[in-house]
Amino acid sequence: MTEHSDERAGEHASHPLGYGFLTAIWAALMVLTAVTITVAQIDLGFWNVVVALSIASTKALLVIFFFMHLKYESRGLKWCVFLAFLILAICIGFTFFDVAYRPMGVA
Amino acid sequence: MTEQHKDYQGAKFGMWLFLFTEILLFGGLFLLYSAYMHRYPEDFKEAGKALDVFIGGLNTVVLITSSLTMALSITALRRNEKGRCMAFLAFTVLCALAFLVNKFIEWSAKFGHGIFPGSPHLLEGPNGQGVFYSLYFAMTGLHGIHVCIGAALMIFVMVLIRRGRVTPENFGFLENAGLYWHVVDLVWIFLFPLFYLIA
Amino acid sequence: MSDAIERGKGHAQGQATPAPANFLESAPGREGITSWIFSTDHKRIGLLYLTLIMVMFITATILGLILRLKLMTPGNTLLAPQTYNATFTLHGVIMVFMVVIPSIPASFGNIFLPIQIGAEDVSFPRLNNFSWWLYVTGAVLALVSIFTGNGPPDTGWTFYVPFSERTTTNVSLAVIAVFILGFSSILTGLNFITTIHRLRAPGMTWRRLPLFVWSLYATGWIQVLATPILGITALLIFGERVLHLGLFDPGRGGDPLLYQHLFWIYSHPAVYIMILPAMGVISEVIPVFARKRIFGYKMIAFSSLAIAFAGSLVWAHHMFTSGMSDLAVLVFSFLTFVVAIPSAIKVFNWLSTLYKGSISLEPPLLYALGFIFMFSVGGLTGLVLGSAGTNIHVHDTYFVVAHFHYVIFGGTGLGMFSAMHFWFPKIFGRMYDKKQAMRSFWVILVGMNVLYFPMFILGLQGMPRRYYDYLPQYATGQFISTVGSWILALGMGLMFLNLWAGIRRGRPVGMNPWGGATLEWTLSSPPPPGNFLEEPVVDKGPYEYAGVRADD
Numbered sequence: 120m121t122e123h124s125d126e127r128a129g130e131h132a133s134h135p136l137g138y139g140f141l142t143a144i145w146a147a148l149m150v151l152t153a154v155t156i157t158v159a160q161i162d163l164g165f166w167n168v169v170v171a172l173s174i175a176s177t178k179a180l181l182v183i184f185f186f187m188h189l190k191y192e193s194r195g196l197k198w199c200v201f202l203a204f205l206i207l208a209i210c211i212g213f214t215f216f217d218v219a220y221r222p223m224g225v226a
Numbered sequence: 227m228t229e230q231h232k233d234y235q236g237a238k239f240g241m242w243l244f245l246f247t248e249i250l251l252f253g254g255l256f257l258l259y260s261a262y263m264h265r266y267p268e269d270f271k272e273a274g275k276a277l278d279v280f281i282g283g284l285n286t287v288v289l290i291t292s293s294l295t296m297a298l299s300i301t302a303l304r305r306n307e308k309g310r311c312m313a314f315l316a317f318t319v320l321c322a323l324a325f326l327v328n329k330f331i332e333w334s335a336k337f338g339h340g341i342f343p344g345s346p347h348l349l350e351g352p353n354g355q356g357v358f359y360s361l362y363f364a365m366t367g368l369h370g371i372h373v374c375i376g377a378a379l380m381i382f383v384m385v386l387i388r389r390g391r392v393t394p395e396n397f398g399f400l401e402n403a404g405l406y407w408h409v410v411d412l413v414w415i416f417l418f419p420l421f422y423l424i425a
Numbered sequence: 426m427s428d429a430i431e432r433g434k435g436h437a438q439g440q441a442t443p444a445p446a447n448f449l450e451s452a453p454g455r456e457g458i459t460s461w462i463f464s465t466d467h468k469r470i471g472l473l474y475l476t477l478i479m480v481m482f483i484t485a486t487i488l489g490l491i492l493r494l495k496l497m498t499p500g501n502t503l504l505a506p507q508t509y510n511a512t513f514t515l516h517g518v519i520m521v522f523m524v525v526i527p528s529i530p531a532s533f534g535n536i537f538l539p540i541q542i543g544a545e546d547v548s549f550p551r552l553n554n555f556s557w558w559l560y561v562t563g564a565v566l567a568l569v570s571i572f573t574g575n576g577p578p579d580t581g582w583t584f585y586v587p588f589s590e591r592t593t594t595n596v597s598l599a600v601i602a603v604f605i606l607g608f609s610s611i612l613t614g615l616n617f618i619t620t621i622h623r624l625r626a627p628g629m630t631w632r633r634l635p636l637f638v639w640s641l642y643a644t645g646w647i648q649v650l651a652t653p654i655l656g657i658t659a660l661l662i663f664g665e666r667v668l669h670l671g672l673f674d675p676g677r678g679g680d681p682l683l684y685q686h687l688f689w690i691y692s693h694p695a696v697y698i699m700i701l702p703a704m705g706v707i708s709e710v711i712p713v714f715a716r717k718r719i720f721g722y723k724m725i726a727f728s729s730l731a732i733a734f735a736g737s738l739v740w741a742h743h744m745f746t747s748g749m750s751d752l753a754v755l756v757f758s759f760l761t762f763v764v765a766i767p768s769a770i771k772v773f774n775w776l777s778t779l780y781k782g783s784i785s786l787e788p789p790l791l792y793a794l795g796f797i798f799m800f801s802v803g804g805l806t807g808l809v810l811g812s813a814g815t816n817i818h819v820h821d822t823y824f825v826v827a828h829f830h831y832v833i834f835g836g837t838g839l840g841m842f843s844a845m846h847f848w849f850p851k852i853f854g855r856m857y858d859k860k861q862a863m864r865s866f867w868v869i870l871v872g873m874n875v876l877y878f879p880m881f882i883l884g885l886q887g888m889p890r891r892y893y894d895y896l897p898q899y900a901t902g903q904f905i906s907t908v909g910s911w912i913l914a915l916g917m918g919l920m921f922l923n924l925w926a927g928i929r930r931g932r933p934v935g936m937n938p939w940g941g942a943t944l945e946w947t948l949s950s951p952p953p954p955g956n957f958l959e960e961p962v963v964d965k966g967p968y969e970y971a972g973v974r975a976d977d
């Protein structure tokens with residue numbers, strides 16, 4: 120194993136993120152939470168869902184990239200994370216080929 | 227955890243793979259939610275009104291803050307500030323408990339109003355509302371179990387830090403526990419708008 | 426690695442407590458069953474898996490023989506209807522979740538993946554041991570579900586709602602068992618992916634990975650990304666039954682078709698968990714016995730990944746007659762045809778490798794050729810099922826049963842047998858009787874075709890699957906099929922007896938009896954506990970046979 124640890128010493132963890140920076144991310148998440156609650160009080164019909172999910176996705180990206188450190192990880196790991204979410208999106212999206220086009224109201 | 231000392235990047239990669247499975251596990255429920263939301267938009271809206279945005283919002287604040295302190299604890303440990311790290315972790319565990327207490331109050335109130343899966347009250351009402359609440363209990367319930375596991379994991383990390391098994395040089399385990407906790411937060415970030423805000 | 430070197434040196438110098446020469450022997454004072462069941466050595470875990478998988482395989486085979494015996498003649502014979510339902514459910518659940526899904530990855534994958542990439546173990550050895558224990562737990566729970574509650578589950582392996590919600594049999598425990606078995610499978614896949622990313626020996630580039638490793642890599646991704654959906658589906662059935670969620674109950678606004686979607690989102694990719702590792706085995710065996718570099722290495726490796734990805738886009742081809750939307754039928758039928766392409770690429774590459782090779786027809790190659798034949802029949806009849814128009818006609822008939830068994834038994838099963846004959850001398854350091862192995866192959870091949878081919882015809886004639894009784898017009902086909910099951914059982918019995926005799930009294934072999942060029946053939950047979958005494962440095966591809974000589 121000795122060779123391995125030598126060879127891989129270079130790819131050790133990057134510098135830890137600062138307290139101030141992490142707190143700034145938290146503040147952004149708080150603001151987005153406030154925004155999404157406020158917007159939800161206004162009736163935008165269908166767009167309520169779109170706005171709520173867009174804000175939730177933005178929050179998720181902040182958590183993934185900074186709290187979970189993904190921004191500083193290798194490109195390979197980023198692709199893997201993308202793949203996982205892509206598969207989830209396919210599962211849900213392709214189900215709608217059925218759900219959204221099924222003739223209803225027969226029964 | 228001997229094998230994890232050997233290969234820091236490998237352990238982290240393995241943890242990410244595990245998190246994918248968590249995301250897809252919840253993903254199955256999100257699939258059901260989206261399909262039923264498509265089928266019963268009005269019922270979902272109506273049923274969502276009965277959920278308290280204040281409690282849901284409070285829990286969101288609690289979880290996001292706990293995610294912050296989790297991330298801060300890693301920075302603290304790596305800067306060799308062990309006391310601070312322990313304090314951050316303890317605070318994170320407290321947040322987890324606060325979240326669970328909140329959830330308990332919320333669930334009890336619903337049970338008190340005769341709202342639980344298969345309850346006579348829901349069976350009388352429109353089908354879509356019953357489906358909404360079944361999803362609500364299934365998804366927040368599964369999430370709650372994950373909050374419990376996450377809290378236990380953090381207490382375990384605190385023990386390891388105290389015993390000197392997790393150190394400023396060897397912090398991989400803390401980082402992986404953190405990744406797990408962030409995913410718990412991530413799931414809630416979507417559960418909150420889907421259940422509390424669509425009304 | 427240094428650990429292994431120390432142990433190796435200790436042995437070479439003949440010190441007072443020599444380390445064991447190979448992984449089958451235990452260190453003095455550490456013998457006994459615990460040195461196996463708590464072992465973190467990937468080779469021991471692989472053998473543990475292999476043993477249990479074979480026990481489960483034989484159990485489920487006996488259940489299958491009982492089913493065939495009941496179906497030999499029409500009417501109320503041998504089994505009561507409820508017992509018949511329970512028997513085919515158990516046959517399916519055990520075969521799918523406890524035999525075929527773990528089959529090659531958990532056994533031969535565990536044993537040879539680390540060796541083939543020049544590693545001393547997998548990335549997480551203790552997790553590996555834990556996943557075996559999860560497998561044991563799942564198997565025990567499934568066993569308990571047979572004998573407790575209101576009788577064994579009778580839903581079929583698919584646990585379709587609404588029946589699985591309402592039946593009074595012990596489905597709740599069975600789905601928990603499936604959930605746990607799923608997590609065992611996830612952990613194996615997770616371990617393999619990490620190992621391949623992190624523990625390749627110096628010089629073992631991605632382009633030098635043996636194709637077996639590539640196939641396990643693709644399989645690992647399916648295990649990690651698809652199995653959680655099975656997990657949540659199993660939990661939901663539990664939730665429906667115990668917590669009365671009503672999410673799939675049409676009476677309460679639920680949609681049973683969404684259950685089918687969730688189930689097949691896992692279970693279609695699962696057939697690639699089953700078949701990809703077998704394809705990997707075939708890609709290893711064929712070049713060795715054709716003494717020729719594999720044709721189209723890149724295409725085979727790529728097609729494994731393509732199958733894994735495309736396989737996650739086609740699940741609803743199991744639902745053409747379920748009443749889902751016409752658009753979905755169209756889309757999923759089209760995509761199903763797309764996924765046939767990478768499988769066909771593999772078959773063409775194997776045949777091109779054989780073309781003008783200097784072929785030595787040893788047992789592993791014979792089983793591999795059997796795989797290609799059976800898989801081709803199964804794959805082509807899969808197109809009949811994938812095309813929406815013809816599917817309507819043969820859906821839920823014996824045609825499906827025949828297709829599935831050609832692919833999974835004729836494919837994965839023969840791939841597994843090929844792997845058993847290929848790596849047997851490496852694992853046990855001995856050789857089985859080759860003539861007997863070939864004789865058993867022919868009996869197995871004949872048995873399989875006599876057993877399953879009539880089912881294609883029965884299916885086209887309209888014989889529905891899972892029926893307890895049938896009309897007289899199906900009697901001939903059913904009878905022939907049952908006779909086939911006896912021939913198959915005889916062939917497998919001969920094969921297993923031959924292998925068992927080989928383990929006991931086979932002729933000892935050297936390092937490389939077949940003349941393979943992958944790294945496992947550079948080790949002594951059986952391999953030493955830490956695999957490589959010195960970390961290997963790889964300077965050539967896995968199928969470059971120049972300078973490689975068989976030492977048999």
Ligand SMILES: [Cu+2]
Nearest residue numbers: 693740742743
């Ligand atoms: Cu399929």
